Amino acid sequence: MAKTQILNERSLQLLKALVERYISDGQPVGSRVLSKDSKINLSPATIRNVMSDLEDLGLIHSPHTSAGRVPTVSGYRLFVDSLLTVKPLESNDLSRLHQGLKEREGSSDVISIASRLLSDLTKMAGVVTLPRREVVYLRHIEFLPLSNTRVLVIFVTNEQEVHNKIIHTSRVLSPAELQQAANYLNAVYAGHSLASVKEALLKDLQDDQEQVNQSMLDAVRMAQLAFDQNNEKEDYVLTGETNLMGFSELSNMDQLKKLFEAFSQKQTVIHLLDQCMKADGVQIYIGEESGYRPFDHCSLVTSSYSVGDQVVGVLGVIGPTRMAYEKIIPFVDVTAKLLGAALNPKSSTPS
């Protein structure tokens, strides 16, 4: 109780200065350099006392006796939560983002462009999840016969997302029958959400048992197979991983290997990004906060992005814990908004 009161204005100012200094220099910072800091007019000895308190609180930590202090994860956390003064985006960065993301069509393209912009401009790794709408409308479906009972299903959702899948039918169907089935499905179900289509299919199947309309029955069965387990794996685009190999903090080959393994297995990263999607605005995981070992020495700055008023994905930047948060945070924020706008077909203003 009493301890927390030690966190007065001055201690916080000092912590802030220390973190900023460490971020810019990468060296443990001692009382002497802080004392010379413009904003601070205290003797090294005083600063040492305060630092000692900060260390007791677990906000900073000394690698060894005669080294300066380094922020701990809690220290960084306090810094980004309360002390940080975000810098506005540099204007040439902003214009490059605008240029890159404006007026692009073809969603898969714009996603990787966004990721590349993130990694190129921050010199760290950029990640963007593929957009994923909650409500998926069926637009069009088509069947093509392959050998025997194998049928290639192609269906389009949400304007222009093309999916394809191979299903096995219970009996061999002629091209004409397949065409007929597709016609039926398109006529009845196009324009409805996939969820409601699945439901309706089940109902149809029961009703039609009595009517015994064979062709409709085939169509419904095939559609069920097609939409079954259509839970497309979430996926993401990651760029600039190699940038991470330049940071001395991550030069431990073993750690780096773990990190890159996580990148290629994708699963861990997806879990992590999923969590970010739930929250609104910019989310930050510092070091071990993520709870995933490979990221122990990394920080992740993310923001969800939305099309219209629906959150469809997450993007972010991965870098060493020691990163320039005050720049990265607005950067991620703006990129998320611009990407959302670029993906929104309605907002595309004719210029």
Place this chain on the structure above:
Amino acid sequence: MAKTQILNERSLQLLKALVERYISDGQPVGSRVLSKDSKINLSPATIRNVMSDLEDLGLIHSPHTSAGRVPTVSGYRLFVDSLLTVKPLESNDLSRLHQGLKEREGSSDVISIASRLLSDLTKMAGVVTLPRREVVYLRHIEFLPLSNTRVLVIFVTNEQEVHNKIIHTSRVLSPAELQQAANYLNAVYAGHSLASVKEALLKDLQDDQEQVNQSMLDAVRMAQLAFDQNNEKEDYVLTGETNLMGFSELSNMDQLKKLFEAFSQKQTVIHLLDQCMKADGVQIYIGEESGYRPFDHCSLVTSSYSVGDQVVGVLGVIGPTRMAYEKIIPFVDVTAKLLGAALNPKSSTPS
């Protein structure tokens, strides 16, 4: 002239022993250890004399005065070309390859499985180019209207490869018109090779100028847009890159970074693999032989793979120059053959 004659049977035996020893131990090998080698009955002094000759010929090289010798690129080259005794594939490796590649449908899947098998079983990086057929047949085409003049084209080639693309038409077309266009194209061009279709389209366009059949004209124009620049970029699946981070030879962060950058830019790797595709059978690039800087400290063992009698792609293993060539070579060879078989629809025997 005289020098090359020094390469008698004994020198070659010695070089072989040296390379084998270095590959297995990773340490520069000295005259003493070679002298103790079972097959060699020579004193260290004699071996030193021979090694001195081999060094003059540029086949081996001494990191420093009091270290043993290490094979140079030429040494490795001579070794793999003339001295190497390939070991038959270990039976459990073989069975895992069989299991993994047999009876898979859906070509994109089998490619990544192959790559993963390569990397998992060799503990190095595996790479497989996507198969690319010379002759591409048009199977089916479909148009879906988007906003204004934007049209989503979906077309299927070679049985089951689905492509999609957005084109801009010169005027707004109704769904019925689009359907009609697709019907026309499917009726006339389905089953023909894409090259011949492109040709025929040009001819049609000229002929129809006179007949002024508007709907056919629209169809032909749209098809031209759809197939235009349909040169899909060559691509490959790379797995197990992270395995490379375990090798001490590649622990130089700067080299490693260059290598991984090449991996993510893809271009360099594609060039390299393209060269391999031209040659038949197993191809090997040792160290700088590839001519691409990032690969200076790597070796690449590749083989093209074929469906039927047509070469459609390349696969291989990337690892440090010091790798167990006598195992990797048959491994790559067999994998290529099995992958070819797995991709061949005709060879799939009903079991």
Place this chain on the structure above:
DNA sequence: ATTAGCACTCCATGAATGCGAGTGCCAGCC
């Protein structure tokens, strides 16, 4: 409450040292 001073700790650096491994060369042996 703040500060100056001082003793102390620890790291980094560089020089000195010994050890082990391996070579090159020479002289002798078959």
Place this chain on the structure above:
DNA sequence: GGCTGGCACTCGCATTCATGGAGTGCTAAT
């Protein structure tokens, strides 16, 4: 002539030691 044993030499590596610098913690004075 080819092979071998022996020997001096070189080099790298690990260890040790001394030194200097940076930074702290504590205490006494203001």
